Amino acid sequence: MAKKKLDRQKSDALSTFQPEETAAESEQAYHVPVLLQESIDALQIKPDGVYVDCTFGGGGHSRAVLARLNENGRLYAFDQDEDARRNLPDDSRVVFIQQNFRHIRRFLRLENIKAVDGILADLGVSSHQFDEADRGFSIRYDAEMDMRMDRKQVHTAYEVVQNYTEAQLHKLFEQFGEVTNAKTLAKTIVAVRNTVSLKTIDGFKNALRAVVKGNPNKYFAQVFQALRMEVNEEVQVLKEMLEQAASLLHPGGRIAVITFHSIEDRIVKRFFKEGSFEEIVDHPFTNEQKEAVFKIITKKPIVAQQDELRRNTRSRSAKLRVAEKR
Incomplete structure (x- = not known):
């Protein structure tokens, strides 16, 4: 009887114990990363490589990158929203750059980085931005018509x-x-x-x-x-980043882009395939061919599986495309 009473007391204690919020839980509250495992696997991260997260947000993708880096690896995390800074891990391998990723090359050069091994961009709006009423992103709340990410x-x-x-x-x-x-x-x-x-x-x-x-x-x-x-000039920003990524990546380096809109997906698809945002039409009187900058890794975009769709409805429209610098 004494043993049963002790077991019951332990059970009651465990059921009432509330642990402090972990970094992962805080990140989940801010933003649930979409296609996390798929995008990180696709980058084929080198332990001592240099990587860029163009959209740091809640830090979910960045933490996954860091988990695969050794002490010599580096991660440069961009986010123009000052709120994202609160999610930074206490990790000397991370450099946070509070800027729009349309300026990726400029600010990497200020850090003496001329080339990188991988670039990741999860486009769109973070869950935090939708949930902050005064930001004006969501139709659920009354606020000023704002919608500025920066x-x-x-x-x-x-x-x-x-x-x-x-x-x-x-x-x-x-x-x-x-x-x-x-x-x-x-x-x-x-x-x-x-x-x-x-x-x-x-x-x-x-x-x-x-x-x-x-x-x-x-x-x-x-x-x-x-x-x-x-x-937020999202289409133009995406184009500027892709153009810079082509020159920033080491040969064999990879870029992974998660889109949530058909316009963005078409832009990424065409640029990976043709190195251009305009459709290239064959001319019958010329033999000029532009050499492809990228090797396409994903012939078709990667989409969320059923378990992720159940956990995160935002993943329904997500499409991941990956390419490798030749």
Whole structure:
């Protein structure tokens, strides 16, 4: 009886014990890394190599890279959002660079790094940014129409909807948001913006409810995606990074990019294949051929498996493409 009582006391103690939050748990609260194992495996990390995480965020991918590096390995972690700095591990092998990864080559050179063994970029918005109401990324909260990943910049979503022409709005909603009635939406915004305030999320949504097609949550999610991509110049930033990556990687070095939008995926796919963002058309009167910079590792993009889809719904649209510098 005494033994059973002791076992029961141990069980009760264990059930009430609350351990301090671990680094991994803190990282998960900030952002759940997508396609973690697949992207790290694809980089084929050298223990003494030099690697770049273009989108540090919660640090999930970075920690996985560090786990495969020895004491001579180095990791350079970029993130323009100052909130990401709080997730830095206490590790001398990491250099945090609070900058947009469109400046990757410039800031690596300031660190006397001319070439690297691998580059990883997990594009899009972190879970933390969506969950912070005042950042203006999510349709779930009322806040100012902000959506800046780097809060030092002045260009906000409100300035876009308030100042862009009808043609500019139509184009960005159609291309970046794939909004069904992009033209009608753009026309309505221009018609109401001088009489109704679009400065807050609720104000914006209420002013446009009459033109919503289908599920309002899905509709506004597409609209917000388009505005976010425009505010942060996400397409242009991706192109600039890819162009620099081609010259930064050592021969045999790899680049892994996780996209969440068809436009981004097409850009990555084409650049890996052709070293260009424009479709190359064969000319019947020339034999000029551009030598491929990359060897494509993923003929088809890697997507999340069922267990990850169950754990993290954000992984549904994720696509991982990997290439190797020739």
